[in-house]
Amino acid sequence: xxxxxxxxxxxxxxxxxxxxxxxxxxxxxxxxxxxxxxxxxxxxxxxxxxxxxxxxxxxxxxxxxxxxxxxxxxxxxxxxxxxxxxxxxxxxxxxxxxxxxxxxxxxxxxxxxxxxxxxxxxxxxxxxxxxxxxxxxxxxxxxxxxxxxxxxxxxxxxxxxxxxxxx
Amino acid sequence: xxxxxxxxxxxxxxxxxxxxxxxxxxxxxxxxxxxxxxxxxxxxxxxxxxxxxxxxxxxxxxxxxxxxxxxxxxxxxxxxxxxxxxxxxxxxxxxxxxxxxxxxxxxxxxxxxxxxxxxxxxxxxxxxxxxxxxxxxxxxxxxxxxxxxxxxxxxxxxxxxxxxxxxxxxxxxxxxxxxx
Amino acid sequence: xxxxxxxxxxxxxxxxxxxxxxxxxxxxxxxxxxxxxxxxxxxxxxxxxxxxxxxxxxxxxxxxxxxxxxxxxxxxxxxxxxxxxxxxxxxxxxxxxxxxxxxxxxxxxxxxxxxxxxxxxxxxxxxxxxxxxxxxxxxxxxxxxxxxxxxxxxxxxxxxxxxxxxxxxxxxxxxxxxxxxxxxxxxxxxxxxxxxxxxxxxxxxxxxxxxxxxxxxxxxxxxxxxxxxxxxxxxxxxxxxxxxxxxxxxxxxxxxxxxxxxxxxxxxxxxxxxxxxxxxxxxxxxxxxxxxxxxxxxxxxxxxxxxxxxxxxxxxxxxxxxxxxxxxxxxxxxxxxxxxxxxxxxxxxxxxxxxxxxxxxxxxxxxxxxxxxxxxxxxxxxxxxxxxxxxxxxxxxxxxxxxx
Numbered sequence: 001x002x003x004x005x006x007x008x009x010x011x012x013x014x015x016x017x018x019x020x021x022x023x024x025x026x027x028x029x030x031x032x033x034x035x036x037x038x039x040x041x042x043x044x045x046x047x048x049x050x051x052x053x054x055x056x057x058x059x060x061x062x063x064x065x066x067x068x069x070x071x072x073x074x075x076x077x078x079x080x081x082x083x084x085x086x087x088x089x090x091x092x093x094x095x096x097x098x099x100x101x102x103x104x105x106x107x108x109x110x111x112x113x114x115x116x117x118x119x120x121x122x123x124x125x126x127x128x129x130x131x132x133x134x135x136x137x138x139x140x141x142x143x144x145x146x147x148x149x150x151x152x153x154x155x156x157x158x159x160x161x162x163x164x165x166x167x
Numbered sequence: 168x169x170x171x172x173x174x175x176x177x178x179x180x181x182x183x184x185x186x187x188x189x190x191x192x193x194x195x196x197x198x199x200x201x202x203x204x205x206x207x208x209x210x211x212x213x214x215x216x217x218x219x220x221x222x223x224x225x226x227x228x229x230x231x232x233x234x235x236x237x238x239x240x241x242x243x244x245x246x247x248x249x250x251x252x253x254x255x256x257x258x259x260x261x262x263x264x265x266x267x268x269x270x271x272x273x274x275x276x277x278x279x280x281x282x283x284x285x286x287x288x289x290x291x292x293x294x295x296x297x298x299x300x301x302x303x304x305x306x307x308x309x310x311x312x313x314x315x316x317x318x319x320x321x322x323x324x325x326x327x328x329x330x331x332x333x334x335x336x337x338x339x340x341x342x343x344x345x346x347x
Numbered sequence: 348x349x350x351x352x353x354x355x356x357x358x359x360x361x362x363x364x365x366x367x368x369x370x371x372x373x374x375x376x377x378x379x380x381x382x383x384x385x386x387x388x389x390x391x392x393x394x395x396x397x398x399x400x401x402x403x404x405x406x407x408x409x410x411x412x413x414x415x416x417x418x419x420x421x422x423x424x425x426x427x428x429x430x431x432x433x434x435x436x437x438x439x440x441x442x443x444x445x446x447x448x449x450x451x452x453x454x455x456x457x458x459x460x461x462x463x464x465x466x467x468x469x470x471x472x473x474x475x476x477x478x479x480x481x482x483x484x485x486x487x488x489x490x491x492x493x494x495x496x497x498x499x500x501x502x503x504x505x506x507x508x509x510x511x512x513x514x515x516x517x518x519x520x521x522x523x524x525x526x527x528x529x530x531x532x533x534x535x536x537x538x539x540x541x542x543x544x545x546x547x548x549x550x551x552x553x554x555x556x557x558x559x560x561x562x563x564x565x566x567x568x569x570x571x572x573x574x575x576x577x578x579x580x581x582x583x584x585x586x587x588x589x590x591x592x593x594x595x596x597x598x599x600x601x602x603x604x605x606x607x608x609x610x611x612x613x614x615x616x617x618x619x620x621x622x623x624x625x626x627x628x629x630x631x632x633x634x635x636x637x638x639x640x641x642x643x644x645x646x647x648x649x650x651x652x653x654x655x656x657x658x659x660x661x662x663x664x665x666x667x668x669x670x671x672x673x674x675x676x677x678x679x680x681x682x683x684x685x686x687x688x689x690x691x692x693x694x695x696x697x698x699x700x701x702x703x704x705x706x707x708x709x710x711x712x713x714x715x716x717x718x719x720x721x722x723x724x725x726x727x728x729x730x731x732x733x734x735x736x737x738x739x740x741x742x743x744x745x746x747x748x749x750x751x
Contacts, residue, residue, distance in 0.1 A: 028442055028684040057585075058572050059687075060696060062711040078685060078698070078713070082569075082583070085590050089685065110572030113721040121406070136399035136750055137288060138253045145287055145407060152404070152411050154287045207372060209379045209401050210747045211426035214470075215507055218496075221489035236374035251750075254379065254400045257371055283419060286404035307426075307507050 004084040006031040009053060016046060032089040040075075040092050041102045047079055047088065048107055055079040055088060061104065061114035063122035064091075065147045073099040073122055094124065103129040121146035174200055191329050198242070198268070199325040200230040202317075205241035207261060209248030212275035212307040216247050219310040229317055238264040243320060244297075247307075249277035250290045262297045263346055267332050270324065272316050273299045276306040298340055364392055367732070371400045375736045377474060378746035382724060389731050394724040398717075402750040409710040413675045414440050415514055415653060417710070422508035424712065425748040428467035428691040429509045430459045430499070435688035438593055439697040440514045442684045444677075446648050451639035452516045453595035454632045458529065459502065459511060460594070460688075461625040461632075465536075466495045467691030468576075468618040471743040475615055476547060478740045479556045484546050491539050494532050501525040515652030516645025526633070533630060540622060547615070554612060561726060561738040563609035571722045575693025575715050577742060580617045581609030587689040598635065599628050611734075611741040651677055675705020692716050692743055716748040 009031055010024055017039065024033040035043050047055040059078035066072050071093035079088045094101060103126035104111040115126040116135040123144035126132055134141065143150050153160070174196055179188030208216055219226045220234065235241040238261045250258055262271070273293050276282035279302040281291035293299060300323055303316035331337055341347050370381035379400035385392040405424065409417050421432035434456050441448065448456075469488045476484035496506040502525050503511040503518070512518065547553050563573075565581045578585055586603045588596045604620035606613030645652050649668050658665035671677060681703045687696040696713030719742055727735045 027682045030685055032683070057569060059694070060698065060711070060713040062698060064700060064709045076698070076711075078696070082585055082590075087685070089683075108572060109567075109570045110718060110721065113717065114572075117717070134399075136402040138399075145404065150287075152286055152407050154291075157291065159291070211423055211508055213378075214426055217470075218489065218493065218506075221493075222486045223490055223493045249401045249403055251399070251401050251403065253402065254371065257400075261372065283423075284403040284408065286408050288402045288404045309506060 004052070004081075004086055006086070009086065009088065012050070012053065013043075013047075017043065030087050030089055032091065034091045034093065037092050037094060037101045040077075040090070041104075041107075043090065044077070044079075044104055044107055053081060054083045055081045057082050058104065058108040058110050058114075059087070061111055061118055063118045063124055063146065065122060067148050069093065072096045073124060075101055075118065075124060077104070098125065099123065100125045100127055102127050103132075105129055120144070123147070191327075192325075194329060195325040195327060198327075199321040202229075202231050202243045202270075202320065202324065203233055203235040203241050204231050204243040204245045204272075204317075205235050205238055205261070205265070207244060207246045207258065209246075209250065209254065210277070212247035212278070215307040215310060216245070216274070216313060219313045224310040224314065226314065226317070229314070229321065231317065238262075239266060241265055242269060242324075244269065244271045245274055246271065246278040246293050247274040249282065249284055250293050251288050252290055253288070255290050255296055258293060259296050259346075268324075268327070270300045270320055271297060272301045272303065272320055274303045274313055274316065275308055276304060279304065282306055297344060297346070371397075375478070376739060378744065378749075380720070380739075380744065380746065380749070382727075384727070384732070384735075386732065389733075391727045391730050391732060391735055394727050396720070396724045398720070399750050401746050403747075405712065405751045406710055409707055411706060413673070413705045414677075414679070414707070415672065417707070418512075419508065419510050421712075422510055423747055424714065424751065425467070425691055425695070425716070425745045426507055427470050427745055428463035429507065430463040430511045431467075431688060431690050432695065433509060433511050434460055434594065435686065435690070435695050435697055437512055437514050438688065439684060439686040439699050441646075442686050443679060443682055443699060443701055444514075444648075444651055445680075446515055446646050446651060448516065448594070448646050449639070449643045450595060450598075451636060451643045452645060454636050454639065455517060455521060455644065456512070456594045457596065457599070457632045458629050458636075459499075461628045462495050462498060462529075462532075464689075464691055465622050465625050466492050467743075468622050469495075471691075471740070472543075472547075472615055472618050475557075475611070475737065475740045476553075478737055479553055481546065481550075481553065484543050487539055487543055487546075491532075491536055494528070494535070498525060498528045498532060501528055513645065513653050515648050518653075519655070520642060520644040529629065529633065533626060533633075537623075537626065540619070544619060548619070556734075557612040557615060557737060557741075558610060559608070560611045560734045561609075561730065561741070563722075563726065565609070567722075568609060572718050573693065573722070575690065575719070576617045576621060577609070577614050577719060578693065579603065580606035580613040582607055587687050587694050591687065593686070593688060599631050601628050601631075611737050614741045677705070679703055679705075687713070690715055692745065692748070693719060712751060714748045714751060716742075716744045717751070720744045720749055 020039045022034045057080040059080045062076050064074040073094045075092045077090040118124050119132055120134045120136050177188050177192035273279045278293050281289050301316050301319045303312050305312050365386045367384045367386050370376050371379045381397040382394050384394040405420050418433050421436045422429040424432050469492050473485035473488040499509050503509050563581050565583045568578050568581045582605050584603050584605050601624045604617050606617050654665040654669050659669045679701045683700040685698045687694050693715030698711040699707050700709040702708040
């Protein structure tokens, strides 16, 4: 079997989805493209089920926040085709106010906690997730700490005087 | 003759057939040499505690043969590792469940001060929620440092007055943490 | 005390299930995980896992630290095999900065990483023995782990949270004592491991306790994104070292042990066999290092590699580079990279997004413990409580890696 390379994968995906796939790049040799939240389930489904591609291993789901963008909240999927030994990265950008995207749990059980973690950090709502509650932070937390507007340090600290730190 | 060192008797008055010393001292010796630690190990320092407990460093030499996993039967709470805010109430609960007299040892930078994790989710030192007797610095402290911390605790235990736990100062200290 | 919280019923207590709180500080769990289990006698009917008890916000802290200050954070993730985390992070940044390592540095890294893998598996298998009631194996192995720590100490000065290496290589060359200690370990460890294996591998009690417990088929394991020894125990030969060789793993001759049934016993055997393979790799690496030019321990990239302190004090250029690196004025490209290494528990991935600044714009850790552990509660159904404990030890979930 000749090895699948990024170009071949990209060709197959663009042949299938055409305009619905945007901004395909290859940072550090890893094929990356964007799609919209309407198409993400179809794209993931296709990548997983296609007989040649077989992106059967969900490596990771995470989020990213670009406050300046029109669609600031991003969801980043890393998939891995163990049979072809090739990785792929898919990004979807969402609106800041109540970002909602379809859950990947019907495709991979493993997406469950990854999506919960992403919800916990970024407040991204995964529709169709069986149990979308906070996972790492305390339940009564009201903010989504990984968003850029929230500070790293606990704002309620009183023992840390700014003048000790030159601030 | 074995070369095992036994604890020497406290200063006292000795004569034929009797030995008189303060009750404080006798009790102190007994307590100090049979501390039952509760290892409250959460992260990296817990692994170093495992090494301390293991065959190489052998923590049991100091009378702590029995790590007590039940707070009810423990004398010494050894907090090892980062205590996140989610964990805080549980640590407090464990401390409250321990019977007097009880001692607390904060092992490692995280338990002592939050360490390198100056973030929204980490408690900046366990002394925000419970009183601490001995702090062991290090990230993580070497087993020797943990043993040194234990000997410091033993020192405290040996010299503690029997009435300390009833004293108004102690009550005020606990009151400061809302524990009574 | 008032008794008004009591509710008296006529239900037969035999028909009721019990709720058991396993954790977060249960002695049998080796870490801070909470599992609320519904028990029917000794059997688990259902369970819910709660995690996050040592959530330390690594990813948020990483956004505020320059690249070289993130190494200590990675230490504290999987603290049983910190060097693998350190190296993984260094290699991620090197991928971002496009630095090519000299072969000798690669081999030095391989030695340290394989030592770390051994120490990780030692703890896991030793503890598994303790949980089945055999304490002696653990004591044997802890003694050997101390020898690995002595090697670390010789190389970097620390035991557990090693902070080993720099971006661009190592902070110093391995000295002769370090090499001697590694050789001594290679000589002394195999008999101990053999003894450990004779204690366990064909031990009737151990086999009865572990064989067939928590068996997982490969489809389910992949569906749950498992990786590492527990995935290989199910029969899937996925190992990052082979699939995407990093740090010159392609130069080495070693095998990937796989199991057949994915049960606790297979995981134990796979880990044991991996230790033998790690020893093979270290041996080869020592031979390969001999052939490389002596004294090379970092890449020739002064703009990214933190210069040694004596250079900083005596050499103008080194001082400038030191200042630039510490103040974060290095020219990091605007790029995103994903780099995976085979950690003690599976694929440890670093997803680094750089906006050219001194610290990452976003850094996400793909933590194998976190992803492996999510199957724990669903797979515990129908298990005996004591078997569920064994299952947990053989998953080797490290709390620091779980909660980040």
